[in-house]
Each structure stands twice: as structure tokens, then as C-alpha cells.
Amino acid sequence: MISVIIPVYNEAESIAHDIDSVHKAFEGTGLVYELLVIDDASTDGSGDAARAKGVRVITHKRNKGVGGARKTGIMEAKYDIVATTDGDGTYPNHEMPGLARLVGEYDMVVGARTGSKVYTSWIRWLPKYLIRQLAAYLTRHEIPDLNSGLRVFKKDVALKYFYLLPDSHSWESTITLSFLFNNHPVKFVPVDYYKRLGGKSSFTPFRDTYNYISLVIRTVMYFNPLRIFIPLTIVSAALSAAKCAFDICAYSHLSQTGMMMLIFTFNVVMIGLLADLVVVSTRKRA
Numbered sequence: 001m002i003s004v005i006i007p008v009y010n011e012a013e014s015i016a017h018d019i020d021s022v023h024k025a026f027e028g029t030g031l032v033y034e035l036l037v038i039d040d041a042s043t044d045g046s047g048d049a050a051r052a053k054g055v056r057v058i059t060h061k062r063n064k065g066v067g068g069a070r071k072t073g074i075m076e077a078k079y080d081i082v083a084t085t086d087g088d089g090t091y092p093n094h095e096m097p098g099l100a101r102l103v104g105e106y107d108m109v110v111g112a113r114t115g116s117k118v119y120t121s122w123i124r125w126l127p128k129y130l131i132r133q134l135a136a137y138l139t140r141h142e143i144p145d146l147n148s149g150l151r152v153f154k155k156d157v158a159l160k161y162f163y164l165l166p167d168s169h170s171w172e173s174t175i176t177l178s179f180l181f182n183n184h185p186v187k188f189v190p191v192d193y194y195k196r197l198g199g200k201s202s203f204t205p206f207r208d209t210y211n212y213i214s215l216v217i218r219t220v221m222y223f224n225p226l227r228i229f230i231p232l233t234i235v236s237a238a239l240s241a242a243k244c245a246f247d248i249c250a251y252s253h254l255s256q257t258g259m260m261m262l263i264f265t266f267n268v269v270m271i272g273l274l275a276d277l278v279v280v281s282t283r284k285r286a
Contacts, residue, residue, distance in 0.1 A: 001032040001081065002100050002152070005073030007066050008087035009040040012049045014197035018085065019053045021093040029097045036076055037087070038069040046087070066149075067171025074158060083152040089197030090119070091150040099152045099189060107157050107184040110176065111150035115192035127209040131216060135173070138220045138227045139180045144188045147172035157184060164222065170215040177216065181223035225279060229272025236265040 035055045039047035041063040099109040161178040240261040247255045
């Protein structure tokens, strides 16, 4: 039994297509499902277009963002397995039943946009690639797609990390990192990705790239701060040692700059150990 969530914001041109594709995907599968459309304060009649298809629509009085819409859907979902997609016609919703059947063996199954037909925007590709590589290093997991909107997961596991999940586009990245950091089994399945059928994306390259990076670092600090502090300590210690060696060779004593660099390195080590102690203590209490 699956709750399917589709957040929409000014996507009246495409929401009917996605609703139909979800219904068609589940026909003849024997899977019980409900379909929820979260109208995130659209001004183009997206909510009415969804209601015309006979599905349940929940309307936000003000725009909260795609992450906020997904969180509303999760809270309103009546089944223990939740699937999310977008309302712009970009995701292959016919893959959803296959992803859902993997839940049980995995806590989350992500439709990774690495299939044979993937529409990409060069403006988004580079920053997302760099962020994905950073996330893969910090989590020590291979991550083919960090922020895919097509995924199926266990509701009770997702609710554990609601306090971390933002209302913005970073929602997908944050829930992926939360599951990986806490050793929940996550499966990435290659899927296609299409060009938008209508509407305008709310993604802004500079603001959302900054938010993605901030979210990755903040999530790492919540779960494994030493992945940040150990490399920072190594770099700082190497620079401090080089500066101190230069000072002794050139001046026969340490300079103020060299002393400040040593103090900085010591502070980094102490803050890193303290952050790790807080995380370990919090996990033990949890």
C-alpha cells in the first residue's frame, strides 16, 4: 500500500499528465495506492486541474517550497510506504511500482537520472556534479543522483529526520544524506528524465547551489563532523609546520603568524573532537 505525493506550483499544463501516468503505472499491478497532490499556493489553477482528475488535493495558503509540499504530503499520507514525484512531466512515473517493490529490502529507493534518455541543463549540471562529488566523499557512498524527485521510502524512517528536512529544493539532498549517514539501505535505480512539459522551474542556480552546499555541510556536521574536521586539521597542521620551519630557518624563532597558525590548528582539533562527542552522545540517547 503506497501513498503517492505530487507537489505542484504553477504546473497546470502538466499536472494532469502526471496524474494519468501514475494511475496508468499502477493499473494491473495489484498494488493499493492513494494519490495526493499538494498545491503549493499556485496561481494558475494547478489545484483545480488536479481536482478535475478526481484526486485528493491539499492546498497551501502560502508558498512553502517543494520541500515543504513534500513534507505536507508525508504527514497526510495514510500508508507506510511513500512515493514522491514532480508535477512537471519530467519523471518516468511508470517506474514507480518497480521502485516500490524494492522497499522492504531497502529503506529508500531513488530513481537516479542516469538512464539512456536524460535531459540535462548545462547550467545545472556542473554545480550539481560538484555537490554530488562532495557528498559522496563526505558520506563514503557512491551517489549517482543526490536530489532526484522520484523516490520511494518508508514513512516512519523519513519522519525521524523531519527536523532536518528543509522546505526548499534541498529537501531531496538532505533526506538522501540523512539515510546514508545513518546506514539505512538505499538503492539507486537508473531512470530516464524528460524535458518539462510546462511551467517554469523555480530552481535558481546561484541561490540553490549555495543552499545545496550549505545543506551538505550542515548534514555532515549533524552525523559525522570528523569528515570535515580531519581534512581541515591536516591542511592546517601542514601549513603551520611549514610556516614554523620557515620561521626557524629564516629568523631563528617563531613569528606571530606561525604562533597564530598553531593555535588555529589546535582549536580546529578541539572543536572537531567536541562536535564528534556531541554527535555520539546524541545518538546514544536517541
